[in-house]
Amino acid sequence: MDLKGWMASWPVYRQLTGADRLGRGRAAQSDRSRDLHARTTTADRWAPSVCPYCAVGCGQRVYVRDEQVVQIEGDPDSPVSRGRLCPKGSASTQLVTGPQRLRKVRYRAPYATEWTELDLDTAMEMIADRVVDARARGWQDTDADGRPLRRTMGLAALGGAALDNEENYLLKKLFTSWGAVQIENQARI
Numbered sequence: 001m002d003l004k005g006w007m008a009s010w011p012v013y014r015q016l017t018g019a020d021r022l023g024r025g026r027a028a029q030s031d032r033s034r035d036l037h038a039r040t041t042t043a044d045r046w047a048p049s050v051c052p053y054c055a056v057g058c059g060q061r062v063y064v065r066d067e068q069v070v071q072i073e074g075d076p077d078s079p080v081s082r083g084r085l086c087p088k089g090s091a092s093t094q095l096v097t098g099p100q101r102l103r104k105v106r107y108r109a110p111y112a113t114e115w116t117e118l119d120l121d122t123a124m125e126m127i128a129d130r131v132v133d134a135r136a137r138g139w140q141d142t143d144a145d146g147r148p149l150r151r152t153m154g155l156a157a158l159g160g161a162a163l164d165n166e167e168n169y170l171l172k173k174l175f176t177s178w179g180a181v182q183i184e185n186q187a188r189i
């Protein structure tokens with residue numbers, strides 16, 4: 001390294017001789033910082049999405065490289081959030097890529113002490129069977145005086161504050177179509 005290059009490796013030299021006279025920008029930047037780049041710049045593409053964490057429903061851009069999610073950022077085109085994400089939403093990449101994420105259905109049978117793994121089709125069939133059974137066992141066709149009820153008391157829905165308007169709309173439609181009358185949301189309680 002020549003003398004000039006050696007001098008330029010000093011932040012104070014760069015501060016005194018360059019444009020960054022306050023030493024808050026490039027003059028104070030290390031080689032490592034200069035070589036860093038955002039994961040979004042090397043992504044192949046991005047797909048629009050919605051943050052899953054709360055009912056605000058902030059818009060997200062999911063960046064993908066080699067068919068793997070590499071970063072999730074706020075979507076500036078979202079009328080809800082205009083590019084912003086709270087700290088939780090900003091960390092949602094970890095929800096997708098975190099090593100602790102469960103990727104198989106876990107099932108603990110009644111009285112069992114251990115979890116077992118199920119394939120998704122089996123789990124969905126089991127849920128459907130239970131819904132049909134609970135609906136039938138709780139069904140009330142008429143009251144004691146013969147007036148029509150046509151409802152089930154065997155099913156109820158309690159939504160959480162992570163559900164947004166559209167999800168609550170669909171839940172209400174679904175449970176009402178099954179004849180359930182006990183349909184609530186945490187946000188209303």
Ligand code: SF4
Nearest residue numbers: 051053054058086089
């Ligand atoms: S958790 Fe944060 S980023 Fe996600 S929808 Fe709610 S406010 Fe938006």
